[in-house]
Amino acid sequence: MTNAIDVSGLTKAYGDLRAVNGVSFSVPEGQVFAILGPNGAGKSTTVEILEGHRERDSGEVSVLGLDPATGGRAFRDRIGIVLQEAGVDKELTVRETLDLYSTAYTHRRSIAEVIELVELDEKLDTRISRLSGGQQRRVDLALGLIGTPELIFLDEPTTGFDPAARRRSWELIQGLAAGGTTVVLTTHYLEEAEHLADNIIVMAGGKVVAEGTPESLRQNASTESVIRFGLPQVDARVEELFEPLHGKAQGRDRRIEITTTKPTADLAHITGWAVARGIELDGLIVESLTLEDVYLRLVGEDA
């Protein structure tokens, strides 16, 4: 299988800030690829370099066999970009907007086809200023699709959507991938990446801190479990509770979280300690790490 995207050793600095610091990854054709990470992780800069919006400092980048920095019009004819921050002229109707942009593409979809894909049929002759926020996002998506792109970049495609609209967008994205379109999406929603992506990279501090399928990311950490409970106001010395544990304890506002590779032994110790003192532990649960736990640790933020 050939790769739609190959990136190796990519760097980009803004002054002293190394926004992207040695990033490498590949995206096979026809895959849905998710880039996860908190604000400032470098994911926007990375994607903008792939889109040709920004020039890199160093590294190799190949997108659809072209260098986005020099690919020019032929390159942009084959990609679709759906950026949250890219506006549209609100004085125009949906039809006028689609008509304006579609002319620029070699392999353009018909307005009827694209409008059905994003389910805006009845708004075709409405000015964009009169559309709801969610409907305007669907115009964005329609503009990304109008050129029948081989590769589409989606920047947080469902932020602000209600759950039903998010489901429908997911179905649309899966439909695109099934039709052979490569999809690169950035998202804050782990659930979204888990649901849609064939492969995920997690970025933090300008670097790729983890990559793999959603399943493999979870499995890498699955030797660990989390014990959670609430500690009531007690006079007892809590050192006696925490010191003998195998795992690592963290607490905030009396909510305790213990990450451990020996959940059985640690749980026995905790419950024994509590029973001996006649304390009821509030909301006690044991669970294996969720993808969210994995993610939050990777990007260095506590749950």
Place this chain on the structure above:
Amino acid sequence: MSRDLGILWRSIRAESRIFWRSPVGAFFTLGLPLIMLVLFVALFGNDSIGHPEYGDITTAQFYAPGLGVFAAASATYTNIAINLSMRRDDGILKRVRGTPIPPWVFLGGVILSAVWVALVATIVMLGLGVAAYGVELELDKVPAMIVSFVVGTICFATLGVALTGVAKTAAAAPAIANATILPMGFISDVFIPLDDPPSWLTWAGNVLPLKPFAVSFTDAMSPFTATPGFQWGRIAILLAWTAVGGFVAWKTFRWEPVPGAPKGRRRRNRSAVV
């Protein structure tokens, strides 16, 4: 190429729609200069005024072409600068840059639609002058008017694109546009007929672009100038400014919003009078 012309045509149409669907911008560009013509004629009467360059002409014969030129300059320079900088802040220019639409086609659409608006504004102005105030046109000198108009509007459109490059945000653009074009209006035989001004003001007016545009256009309508009425010296100054504007635009124009630029400024927000 034929596809580019197709995009250009759609782009001109889209730009024009955007303009006419924004009533505030349309009012300032078209309506305000008309109101000024009506006011000036009402205030000063439509008797002959002795003007050192144009001779003994009526108030309307002086003001109709001058304000027509001013409307044309504002339809190109001010409108383009405000429009483009606002759309840059909104990320619309960034979107365009991510499509196969060539930059020259997009900017060509912006400029040509502004020239079209300028043409409408000037024709309406002259129409009012001819119909209501007895302004005279001489067919022999119409070619000179056309040359002056085409060169002048392209010049001011280019300067509008250049100003978009110089102004970092949409908040700065109208301020700079008004702060440049309004003072120019006073020393360029547009708002008042200058009678023996200080020589440095005459010099400044002659070197800056508005007066060459206004005088070459107004002269071509004056009953006292000789046929065919071309003013190649003034046209040369306009062409020089077009080159300057083109160079500045080429060096400074950005498609991306500056980080932190406020979005959603879709109102035609004008800080000063015109």
